Amino acid sequence: MPKKNFEWSPLDNAAKIFPAVKSSELTSVMRLMVVLKQPVTISKLYKAVECSTKRFSYFIVNLKKGFFWYYLQQSKDPIQIIEDKGIPCKAFNHQKDNNLLIRILVHANTISIECSHIITDGYGLLTFLKSVLYFYFREKGLINDTHIDSFYTLEPNAEEYEDAYNHFFKNNIPPIIRLSKSFHLPFHLKPKPRFSILLSVLSTNELLTKAKEKEVSITVYLVAAYLFILQEIYNETHTKGLQIKNRIGRIQVPVNLRNIYPTKCMRNFSLFVMPEIDYRLGNYSFDEILKKVYYQMKLDTDEKNLSKIISRNVSGEKNTLVRRIPLWLKNILLYTKYYSEGVNQFSGVITNLGKINLHEKISDQIDYFVITPPPPNKRLKLNCGVISYKDKLVLSFGNITKSNDFEKRFLKFLIKQGIKIKITEKPN
């Protein structure tokens, strides 16, 4: 049973890896941005953030070091609202700023929330941003309490800050098969600071029509396109005679487990499915890749299969011996495991937050949303966030290399399919 009042809590199962691997470049900070049609009224935003802070008080936490584990401790510090300038998804500087793992950045008509993956996942971040927007527009007098979903105005439920992985953990489930290493983009890294983003805005309806023609979802369509472009790059690298050790293209696609398990959890509660193609078996057409991705994702998102992954992940932290290892040693082990296994398993990441819906009274105030996943690690080099609002779907490519070749090919491929694309570096 979760505690009634949130004061402190151990990190959830997914969050445990981040403190061990985070650095000034691999920040584990994600960003969700909303582009409004009017400039942000700053005084109203301050009030809105205050209301959201009260509602989601379990996001107002500091990361503390225990002897065996890290833990989150409730803080009374206010969320920093700062001017949005410089590099996105920067690491939290606890010497310079406050000790929270969340901040709000504002510029002209954009509001961005950046938060560490230690406290929540994309869904939690989106829920928090939606609450800020509802309270903001209430302060502006565009809506009143009756237009806001009661979820945002009620007291937080204890289930919201429980570790749902632990809640749905099942004992005695057979272990999963270890995945082989995958192909990685052969691009050179940029000098520090490396992370940059490229935004492209496209029509949700156009993309949906294309996906429907193939009888798949937008996510499956984009994942297949990702694998198709990876295959192109793999073939070119192969033709150039460069040595490639790993010949499997595999994409990590986060799945929101709240759609599968009945929970109100607002902390991390997602897992990954990893559709793949084996380049050793020959060249795949886009339609073949689509078919493979579609069936692999169907099979992998089966509740029983996900249970197996949850059990694998949680059983580690439940192990009597592991629990008694001091934190400093755990950090070394986790860091080693992350770089020896974790990052090698997939070639790319696509995270799709789906279509955002807001109350019709305020829906016209918003132009579009942008989700930027945390900066990728040195092997992965690139990732992609997807989010759509009304007819605007935004692809956000996070890249730490000197090359934009992947993004160019990906977008050209979509253009060839008949989808119009507008590329932008920074929304205004």
Place this chain on the structure above:
Amino acid sequence: MKCCKNCGVELDSNMIICPLCNQYVDNNRLQEKTQIQELESTSNIQSSIEKNRLFVEVSAIVLGSGVLITLFIDWLVHKSITWSYYNLIASATLFANITVIIFRNRLPYLFYWASFITNSAFLIIIDNDITDIDWSIKLAIPIMLSFYINLILLTRIIKLIREKGFNIPAIFLIATGLFLMITESFISLYLYNVIVLKWSLIVAVSIIPVTISLFYIHFRLKKRIDLKRFFNI
């Protein structure tokens, strides 16, 4: 609609400064503020330099007059310079130390080494005057060097500690225990040519429970941390 020219957000009509980027909405006010800040910072720097210079001057006058008076009295009584020589050396060392302390903020590590060199020179001069150079090189300077190294390490460690409390006296005690052991090692080497630890070991052992208690109190009181959280398995 009133907007900030710097960050582009909309401001309330009564706002003079943008709360987001802290810039004046009115450009004239911004220029005024910048000029005032520049003037303030220049005058602050000047006043601090002047204060330091004044302190060095006053020290020089006080120590210099003390040296002159003692030299004069010594000469009157003995018709030569005898005991006042020690005062001269001590005052010169003190003045050198005061000077480096004054400028320690600019070059913190140079301060330690400058202070060490001056004090070493003082000890060598005294040693040379009493006997041939003997105990200063073999005993006093090594002990003093270990003291300075201890002090530098201590300063670094304290700087790195984020939450200061009872952990600071505990670290001081550990440093003291170590310093005493090193001191006894040098004394023992000087006297018997072998390291034998006796009293410093007793002091170090006595320090251990006090240090543990201080660390315990620190972690117990540290910002509402309870040990259940800290040692949660």
